[in-house]
């Protein structure tokens with residue numbers, strides 16, 4: 001069941017801006033507003049493009065007097081600037097950080113109305129829309145972990161800059177690439193707040209702020225959003241994504257009861273959790289998120305080390321074939337620091353070369369019977385009779401060759417050879433007397449001497465492997481014939 005939105009609009013929507021309207025920002029860049037494609041709780045959301053470019057962006061529009069977009073723009077200006085995000089990624093050696101960046105913002109006049117705008121990148125799809133159409137409204141543990149990884153990184157970044165998000169939910173998570181859960185981005189910073197000056201002074205007016213079924217116990221108490229609260233909110237979301245349930249879903253309309261149910265849930269941990277997640281692979285991560293959140297004081301920052309360790313352990317427990325999907329591979333690559341990837345590759349190359357050296361030193365070369373699976377089940381070709389049979393087979397093959405029924409594409413010299421030996425050939429060439437002194441592969445004399453056989457044009461035109469097989473088989477036959485029928489050989 002998706003979280004419900006309140007019907008009481010505390011803020012007005014602005015007039016709908018016409019598609020094609022141009023807005024010039026402080027840097028004198030012109031942006032052209034496109035169609036409206038969503039309406040948030042507080043504002044309109046349109047597509048948009050910078051003039052002269054083709055990349056689709058998103059513009060959020062609200063009356064200039066509205067609070068939420070004002071708050072959001074401030075957060076974007078302070079912590080969601082591209083250079084800050086890039087610095088954090090470089091410092092922490094990560095390639096993907098699931099937060100949006102501000103492209104432009106400001107205020108403009110539209111007719112008689114003053115409007116505030118915020119331009120950010122456009123993402124492909126909202127996680128909530130995928131969840132709603134998923135079976136049972138649930139995600140697999142693998143997907144839960146992929147999203148968790150993105151959101152944990154995003155929270156670590158936001159917390160590092162002393163901010164909290166306070167409204168994590170599938171509707172506020174967008175995917176940069178549709179169906180690639182490792183490209184999840186945490187959006188909507190309307191409730192985000194600087195939290196380093198937090199004081200544990202609950203205010204009833206603020207109680208239950210956020211999305212009731214996911215919000216933290218601190219928010220239920222009426223406190224400002226906390227770092228630990230963000231972990232708690234993420235944990236509730238993970239439980240909901242993995243199981244499709246939360247014990248307080250039916251109580252959504254009465255936030256106080258939701259708060260009480262959450263308190264009971266914490267008091268009954270870990271049983272209350274395992275009865276919901278039923279051993280899902282992401283259970284351990286959720287448990288740690290709840291534990292870390294619980295042991296962190298209201299004003300303190302959370303310890304991401306333990307969370308990340310648990311994350312690595314939980315991910316590695318997931319089935320290997322699932323994790324080798326393209327999306328997971330690209331995610332793993334993205335999440336690994338560049339140096340680690342290089343070091344990993346180098347270590348693999350080193351290991352391989354050491355193994356090779358070991359193999360050369362210790363392992364005797366294997367025969368084809370050992371190497372080819374299933375070949376060792378066939379009886380070994382050892383008896384003279386068997387060798388004679390093989391030799392006869394080869395002889396037959398040559399005969400077929402001489403009848404021109406070979407599948408191999410003959411080269412010009414093989415064609416000459418075939419024409420020369422073709423019995424009753426009907427070409428003009430075959431009527432000519434044979435003048436060439438080239439040895440015939442078919443003659444017993446040739447087959448008796450391997451050196452001559454190798455030089456026979458027909459044999460020379462076999463691909464390399466086949467030539468040596470033919471030569472070996474004929475040699476075997478010769479040897480076998482000599483042994484089995486000495487008088488004939490003589």
Ligand SMILES: Nc1ncnc2c1ncn2[C@@H]1O[C@H](COP(=O)(O)OP(=O)(O)OP(=O)(O)O)[C@@H](O)[C@H]1O
Nearest residue numbers: 038040041042043045058121122123126171188190
């Ligand atoms: N950058 C974006 N790219 C693609 N879609 C977006 C983007 N930003 C927002 N949306 C879509 O618009 C919806 C509402 O966006 P957002 O939550 O930011 O608006 P809001 O006015 O803050 O609404 P609310 O706070 O009530 O959720 C999102 O769920 C998403 O579907």
